[in-house]
Amino acid sequence: MTRDDIPTPALLLDLDRFERNLRRMAAHARATGKNLRPHAKTHRCPEIARRQVSAGALGVACAKLGEAEVMARAGVRGLLITTEVVAHAAIRRLMRLVSAAPDTLVVIDNPANVADLGREASADGVTVNVLVDVDVGTRRTGIAPGEPALALARAAVAQPSLRFRGLQGYAGHCAHVMGWEARREASHAALKPLMETRELIERAGLPVEIVAGGSTGTWDIDIELPGLTELQAGSYCVMDIDYRRIGARAGAVNGDFEMALTVITTVVSVPTTERAMVDGGLKAFSTDKPFPPESVERPGVEFSFAGDEHGRLTVTDPSRAPRLGERIEFFPPHCDPTINLYDRIYAMRGDKVEAVWDIAARGRSD
């Protein structure tokens, strides 16, 4: 099967680029003495997770319990669930997951939840590894740094069936700051209270084994912090327009990792010489960014969304007007929610389909 045989719209992974991305991040983690637990919310694909682990990762981070269940079933271990698990039925599922994959970590940010987890773990005779989720300014989940975080760590330690392992501090609001120097300043400022919280908790006599954080945008920034033990960058493995445009230490375009992910479409209508329509719209690309998909090595056209199933190509170079049936690839604006639209990803070696991988945790936000 080759590129031209794939039904469109479809998600394609350039294996050469993807493999270089995996090797580069793994080498970086080794060289800087950090652990790597890449975020699988980016890809939701057990095969990609397995390859990240083979390249040296401890395991993968999962945004949700459902995602972690799929990864565990696929044999992936070293899971970190980065959203609090609070509903009773969800806690019951977590206990079953921990029975099967005892090294699973879950974040906590609330004493009532700590009590619930402790009670259920005791009842089941399992030990649940927990990280205190610290809000480092993202204003999402997480307890305030400092004394509140220490108190929660103590609450976890007080539960015989919970094992306090450390902290998580995800500075999501820093990941896409434009320009490397500005991003470095923002990330260091955000993570300073996390580092201070680590020291506070250790001074209180509680060992802090893990401090997890970082993003693809701060991969070569957060490693400057001696108190951070592991990176949970996700998008680096495939990249997207959003991460490419923020710049890197080396320049205004972020080329640290390669654009390995594309959506392939077919021109299904050429109604006028100024316009052509492809079969990918807002069910083929996520729409959460303020910029559209970009064509790959295909000058002369500009994409705009034209409904659920159509992209409108405005012809900017009449000598390159698309022809009916032509296949055109695009870089997606944002990788995670775009991948989440597809059931499978075509792993390409050049124009050859080397494998088709299930995005088995697609839709598993539960």
Add this chain to the structure above:
Amino acid sequence: MTRDDIPTPALLLDLDRFERNLRRMAAHARATGKNLRPHAKTHRCPEIARRQVSAGALGVACAKLGEAEVMARAGVRGLLITTEVVAHAAIRRLMRLVSAAPDTLVVIDNPANVADLGREASADGVTVNVLVDVDVGTRRTGIAPGEPALALARAAVAQPSLRFRGLQGYAGHCAHVMGWEARREASHAALKPLMETRELIERAGLPVEIVAGGSTGTWDIDIELPGLTELQAGSYCVMDIDYRRIGARAGAVNGDFEMALTVITTVVSVPTTERAMVDGGLKAFSTDKPFPPESVERPGVEFSFAGDEHGRLTVTDPSRAPRLGERIEFFPPHCDPTINLYDRIYAMRGDKVEAVWDIAARGRSD
């Protein structure tokens, strides 16, 4: 199983409202002498399609071939594929579909595509029913009205294995015009060339049996056109914020159809008294509209997106601050791409889960 047992985030359908929506549209079509072929791109769910047919629909419209394949496999007939099928492999799939479901209709807007379809249909010994797709100003797919449309109809008639059945003209740019009178004016202006094209083709001696169009926004407008034979509204069965806000003949809020679709979430973090986080973000709701999800009968909070997996609730009434583990439902801004994020829909009778239906054509944009 009740509402409280459903893992979140999840998609819920209020069956009482949904059934009233189906009955209202079916009665309207009967009363106005129009056929009804609702757009299944809205729901991608064979069970909903079957219920629409049971209520009197001819069949369902499908945005894509892949969607139609799923519907045909589920036993739904009377399919209309509303996007051109042009790639060779896709045409081969279409021929297999037509062999299984001979009453399937497909749209055409290009003479080269007509030749391809005619050749493949002849080779297979099948007859393919076609509608000429006319661009009525949506600037998406479709040939220009008037002489170009007539020439294409003649090209179809000249193919022994194609059967020209009529026209499709979807005025997508009119569906959400704010205010009923303005929308009526826009839709009638858009569809006038379609009606004239019908007359032109009939004067040329080609019978036009089907003229398909309309949307949920123009359900009680397009039926004023004697030349329109069938409605392909889709969203009416579940509704969304986008269609509610455009107004109706009866007033500024469109209450013609009831809001039957919600996303249920759980409060997973209550970091401060001003903010709570739910477990539904941009993988739980589509983000293509400029307004956020709205809570259902839950005053005191306002939703904003906070990443892939989180919604941020700003507390506007401190006496109603969300509690950890509370379940909160939201109306989605746009039904079609939101449903396309889920594998199943929980069909609710009050608080009881009456059934769980597969969204079997989810992701089938191919």
